[in-house]
Amino acid sequence: MYTTLKASREAIDNAHRWQAEAPRGDAGSPSMAPAQISGQLHHATERVMAEGALYDPELAAMALRQASGDVPEAVHLLRAFRATLPRFATSLPIDTDRMCPHRRISAVQKEPAGGQLLGPTTDYGHRLLDMATQDAQATAPAEGEPASVDSRVSDELLADGLLEAAETGIEDADPPDLGQQALQLPVDRALRLQALARGDEGFLLGLAYSSQRGSANTRPHLAELRVGDVAVELIPPELGFAIDIGEITVSECETVHRPAAETEGSPRFTRGYGLAFGHCERKALVVALVDRALRAESLGEDTSAPACRQDFVLENCDSVPASGFLEHLKLPHYVDFHSAAFTLRDLQRRASTAPAAEGESA
């Protein structure tokens, strides 16, 4: 139960005024434009877009600035903004085969067709704090023979009989949508991938880590990770045919895992899949690992590990309800606490008088 807030209006106004000044920092230094944030802190911006479930770099940058860099708060701001807009259309499935690649690597195949494309990455260098100014970028990126990613490692594993087939769905019915319906368990893989795509990266990282350390026993290998630009196509009813309205950057991850416990026919490796907005490699990877862990029940595996439990993962992975419920603890709960304290005092009184009471009855 919440008590009605009757604080001094002036105190609240003054608190908001101080808060309004706080994100600005030193008044003598220039304010950051959204383009600076989405350009120089693009991973933070992309994380806000992924968890906010809304692709718009400028809005995500504005949300980060308003939230002083607090990611869950920025995610909340983006979700709230999203709720004010009507939905015009649904895209055709993005075609990651036709991606303009920035990066594409495989950890299971040494020489995938098209090659290993490292792209912009810090994976193979020293990850030490660079004290030199970042403005001192001297050389432009090198250019070589144009890359393309026409083949897919999972297709080759499938053709070799090592990997299970991709999970098909019903093409003439709309897949379930968290934006239109509340989460009701159990859910199919389509809804799980949507929930994981917007799930808190830190929470999912912990779960994926737990599955790697053996508690879900999924034994992951990275078949392929790609990051690049894909076209967004939709069919406006007034036109009746598909049009391409621009490009977004996505990260896609395909993992292969140990065969299912119960298999019909010869055993094959199983799949995990992760897709996320922006250049978010860690996010795509943890989504793939948790996706595979959540398939435990349908694959006849033990589901006692937290990462394998739909209720635990899906009901707790969204930072918006989670941080909302947590932060409401900071609002006044004087009546609740009063009632708890009253009950406790009553128990204490009984405890102090109990021995005497027992003595009387004996």
Next chain:
Amino acid sequence: MDHRNRQRRLALLARAQLTRLHACWHQFDDQPVVTRLRGPETGLAMIRGRIDARGGRFNLGEVTVARASVRLDDGTVGHGYVLGRSLEHAEWIAVYDAMAQHARFADTIETQLLEPTERAVAAAREKIRRRAGATRCRFDTLVREAAP
């Protein structure tokens, strides 16, 4: 019916720079009178992916979209859709989509707008593909020599 011309036009207009869209308008002596039919307005489109990249569809998340529909004085209708929230951009797309349906505007739109944008888009993609190509790498497995 073959929509390829219009699909190409709308895809390129969605990628054209605003300055170019502005500049092209002044190339015409006989600018049509444009009436707004719908919008310009901002909304969302749900982006879909496929499970395992090849399988069933799922909803990934939404993207902001601006759209507009206009009518020229002779009744020709044009539609514009573009990622993001630029109402101005969506409206320019709709205007040129309508105008390009007339032979007297189509050539200028093709040479002043579509072709330069097509070249710029191809060059930008080529640059990314070349940069990625320069990072193509061979991971060699080192085999440890047998201990003596």
